[in-house]
Amino acid sequence: MTASSTAVGAGARSASPAEKPASLPLRQRPIDIFFIAIFSVFIVTCIISDSVEGLGLDQVANSTNILVQWNYWYASNFDPLYQSHPVWLRFISGTSAFVYVGFYVILIISLAKGWNRIQLPSVIYATMIISLTGIPIMGVEFFGSAAERTPNPAVFLAFNLPYILVPLLLLIRMRSPLPFTRKF
Numbered sequence: 001m002t003a004s005s006t007a008v009g010a011g012a013r014s015a016s017p018a019e020k021p022a023s024l025p026l027r028q029r030p031i032d033i034f035f036i037a038i039f040s041v042f043i044v045t046c047i048i049s050d051s052v053e054g055l056g057l058d059q060v061a062n063s064t065n066i067l068v069q070w071n072y073w074y075a076s077n078f079d080p081l082y083q084s085h086p087v088w089l090r091f092i093s094g095t096s097a098f099v100y101v102g103f104y105v106i107l108i109i110s111l112a113k114g115w116n117r118i119q120l121p122s123v124i125y126a127t128m129i130i131s132l133t134g135i136p137i138m139g140v141e142f143f144g145s146a147a148e149r150t151p152n153p154a155v156f157l158a159f160n161l162p163y164i165l166v167p168l169l170l171l172i173r174m175r176s177p178l179p180f181t182r183k184f
Contacts, residue, residue, distance in 0.1 A: 023114030023180035031173060031184050032111045038166050039104045039111075046101040049074070054094030059083050078155045081140050081148040092132050100125065114180035126171035134164050 026032060052059065052071045059072040059082075075083035082089070103125055110118035137160070141150045150156040173179055 020116075020178060021181045023116065023178075024183065026112055026114065029114075029180065029183055031169075032114075032180070035166075035170060035173070036108050036111050038162070039108050042163075042166075043101055043104050046097050046104070050093040050097035050101075052093075053082060053085070054090055054097040056085060056090055058085075074159070078152050078159065079141070079150055081137070081144065081150075084148060088136065092137070095132075096129075100129065116178050116180050119174045119177065119179055122170055122174040126167040126174070129167045130164055130171070133160070138164075 048067055049071060052065075052067050057063075057065065057068050057071075059068055059075050061069065061072050061076075063069055063072065071082070103121065107118060107122065107125075109115070140148050141156060141160075142153065143149075173184060
């Protein structure tokens with residue numbers, strides 16, 4: 001192969017209008033580094049919290065299960081709805097523990113590698129979790145019966161608001177095609 005044919009071949013590759021722009025390296029996408037850190041924490045919290053509720057384990061102080069004990073402390077102090085085990089909440093928590101956690105793993109890998117094909121699943125996830133957390137859970141915690149309302153809204157929000165705000169931020173991040181070709 002001659003030098004001129006190599007130059008033509010290389011020029012033809014970079015000038016092709018059909019090629020999609022390359023994803024930016026992760027170090028140039030600080031918002032995605034933030035998402036990787038937060039969704040890594042979400043994996044842990046899904047295992048600690050949502051699996052207990054999703055499985056319908058009774059949250060009692062004298063349990064031998066450390067996850068149940070931690071959930072009991074939280075629910076008995078800040079979240080009586082969570083401790084009351086309504087079936088609809090078990091479904092929401094079970095979805096989080098056994099479906100979303102798998103998505104979080106795929107999302108983290110996609111964020112790290114700049115895989116643009118995670119865009120649609122991210123939009124679906126963010127829409128679902130904002131709707132499921134924002135409407136029924138927040139609605140009951142603040143406007144439901146006295147027995148289900150949080151006694152401490154500030155602490156409740158500190159624990160739960162990130163699960164609405166971070167997906168909302170992810171939804172904004174994934175607002176248009178090829179999200180990893182731009183910083184935000």
